[in-house]
Amino acid sequence: MRQGFRQSMAWLHTWSGLVVGWVLFAIFVTGTASYYRTEISRWMRPELTAATADPARSADMAAAYLKRQMPDAAGWYVELPRPETPLIEVHWWKSLEGPFHNALLDPATGAPSTARATKGGDFLYRFHFELGMPPTVGRWIVGLCALVLLVSLMSGIVTHRRIFADFFTFRRGARTTQRRWLDAHNVVGVLALPFHLMIVYTGLVTLAPMLMPWGLVAAYRAEAPRFYVEAGLMADMRAPAGRPGTLAPLGPMVAQAIARQGEAPEAFAVYNPGDAAATAVATFEEPHGLAHQHPQITFDGETGAILGTAGMAPTRAASTTSTVMVGIHEAHFAGSALRLLFVLCGVMGAATVGTGLVLWGVARAPKGAEPAGLGLRLVRILNLGTIAGLPLGIAAFFLANRLLPPDLPARADWEIRIFFGAWALAALAGALRPQDRAWREGLGLAALAYLAVPLVGLATVGRSPVPAFDIAMVAVALLFGCAAYKAGRSPLGARAARPAQDLSGEEALRA
Amino acid sequence: MNPVVLGLNLALCFSGLAALALSLDRHHRDAFLRRVPPGRARSLRAAGWAGIGLSLAAAIALEGWNFGPVQWIGALTGGALLVVAFLSYRPGWLRPAALAALPLALLALPLALKG
Numbered sequence: 001m002r003q004g005f006r007q008s009m010a011w012l013h014t015w016s017g018l019v020v021g022w023v024l025f026a027i028f029v030t031g032t033a034s035y036y037r038t039e040i041s042r043w044m045r046p047e048l049t050a051a052t053a054d055p056a057r058s059a060d061m062a063a064a065y066l067k068r069q070m071p072d073a074a075g076w077y078v079e080l081p082r083p084e085t086p087l088i089e090v091h092w093w094k095s096l097e098g099p100f101h102n103a104l105l106d107p108a109t110g111a112p113s114t115a116r117a118t119k120g121g122d123f124l125y126r127f128h129f130e131l132g133m134p135p136t137v138g139r140w141i142v143g144l145c146a147l148v149l150l151v152s153l154m155s156g157i158v159t160h161r162r163i164f165a166d167f168f169t170f171r172r173g174a175r176t177t178q179r180r181w182l183d184a185h186n187v188v189g190v191l192a193l194p195f196h197l198m199i200v201y202t203g204l205v206t207l208a209p210m211l212m213p214w215g216l217v218a219a220y221r222a223e224a225p226r227f228y229v230e231a232g233l234m235a236d237m238r239a240p241a242g243r244p245g246t247l248a249p250l251g252p253m254v255a256q257a258i259a260r261q262g263e264a265p266e267a268f269a270v271y272n273p274g275d276a277a278a279t280a281v282a283t284f285e286e287p288h289g290l291a292h293q294h295p296q297i298t299f300d301g302e303t304g305a306i307l308g309t310a311g312m313a314p315t316r317a318a319s320t321t322s323t324v325m326v327g328i329h330e331a332h333f334a335g336s337a338l339r340l341l342f343v344l345c346g347v348m349g350a351a352t353v354g355t356g357l358v359l360w361g362v363a364r365a366p367k368g369a370e371p372a373g374l375g376l377r378l379v380r381i382l383n384l385g386t387i388a389g390l391p392l393g394i395a396a397f398f399l400a401n402r403l404l405p406p407d408l409p410a411r412a413d414w415e416i417r418i419f420f421g422a423w424a425l426a427a428l429a430g431a432l433r434p435q436d437r438a439w440r441e442g443l444g445l446a447a448l449a450y451l452a453v454p455l456v457g458l459a460t461v462g463r464s465p466v467p468a469f470d471i472a473m474v475a476v477a478l479l480f481g482c483a484a485y486k487a488g489r490s491p492l493g494a495r496a497a498r499p500a501q502d503l504s505g506e507e508a509l510r511a
Numbered sequence: 512m513n514p515v516v517l518g519l520n521l522a523l524c525f526s527g528l529a530a531l532a533l534s535l536d537r538h539h540r541d542a543f544l545r546r547v548p549p550g551r552a553r554s555l556r557a558a559g560w561a562g563i564g565l566s567l568a569a570a571i572a573l574e575g576w577n578f579g580p581v582q583w584i585g586a587l588t589g590g591a592l593l594v595v596a597f598l599s600y601r602p603g604w605l606r607p608a609a610l611a612a613l614p615l616a617l618l619a620l621p622l623a624l625k626g
Binding site: 289 | 513514517518528531532535537538577578581582584585586587588589591592594595598599600
């Protein structure tokens, strides 16, 4: 096993990238879509009409609804209506272990909303870090995959020996298929490298308390929330008094919060609403800045008097570092133009993973008429099933939103079942077709599905609630159409013009 | 957060990166069908770094120390992708495009300062 540092890093890069590549691709795609989470949710609820709702009145209506649902809850959480989401979203729970219930209320009447039931952009957002699994399991898998991605990025930088000389190099006309894919992999990887490093590192920071809980556990034992209170990030909650109390109306508290902060809170929570020591917390939108830090005002639930504030004064260096990292990851600060660049970088991240996966297969394509081995066949099937299958699933999710009857029971769940079903079906169909044709068909089908989204929308609900969403769908369809055309012209795999060689040998073939 | 400032950053990054790309033999050959003369390589490199530096300076001056660097890094990625696209599909257009981006940046400056 005596070999150079660079070779061992190349080995590490190749294999670390392969084992988590398929999950990473899904994380990149859904994460990129999450930059437009609000817009996606808005598009998926076409019944909503833009209306300005009074936040104080909305809070009172929410409290009335929640009192009927669960007066003795451990917590109520009310997301107040905003111009882009004219809805009151309420959450309530009896224990932090779950289950968590939620409902959407119409801000005009306070009754449950008649808009079609959907998880909207929140589904893609949660999939980004939970993969549609139980939260803890999903987050651990995503956290470990992100860790491996960091390893893969670092070893990839070491492996790429001509990072500056080849900075702009993409030889479309290179003689070998492998060279073309390696160039593509390098270009999308290197040009957006600052983004890739930033997004994986800050992503790990968002999961850090779960991945590395020891410091927190050692210092605070079971009282983890105290850490966030002392770090100035979370409002101080009172322990329940253990005797019943009467909750004051929320409306005046919201009005007080508006008077104090000069803007309406985005959310209003009540902890132990049925207890004499109920605490209410108004949470505001992050102020303009990089940090992900929400100002909060706490109220005595019984008297409605202000108890204190959090997240307002500048925090200490360590807290600020962490909130800025989370803030940069989420990019809430980015205006529409900068957000577009973040999306471009996210797409390049997905492309880096995708080209890397394809490259693994291309580099190992058998020479001549030799049949492909089991490992290679499996990788090819998973590649196609992920790179064409997942986007197809997302398109099916959007189509289901428009085509499922609005009053179908468990409608929101059906949309998600169709997402997974379409993905699985696409992957299965791809596995049964010959490799070259499967790529063209899979990518072509994805293109058609995305093209169908705005058309089906037009046919079912008429004018789109978010025209930019439809434009984006057409753009994605064009992207996949282009890819299908390319896949049809220069098939992958066995038709490589030159016998495949390992990466370091390949460098010698440079023209 | 001003789209005009982002446009200014993109234009400067694109021009700078295009100059850097053309200072390399391989890409100079793509665009002009001959090796890059040593003196020209030096001046292209100087111009390239100047463009990138100016973009950073503009980003920080107009968007502050918080957002400036974030926006500049985004603009570098976007600009570089554009350079690669030109080199792969229309290498001969890279120089005119890079030169055309400069007056655009100059035009964007008063708008950016006003916004």
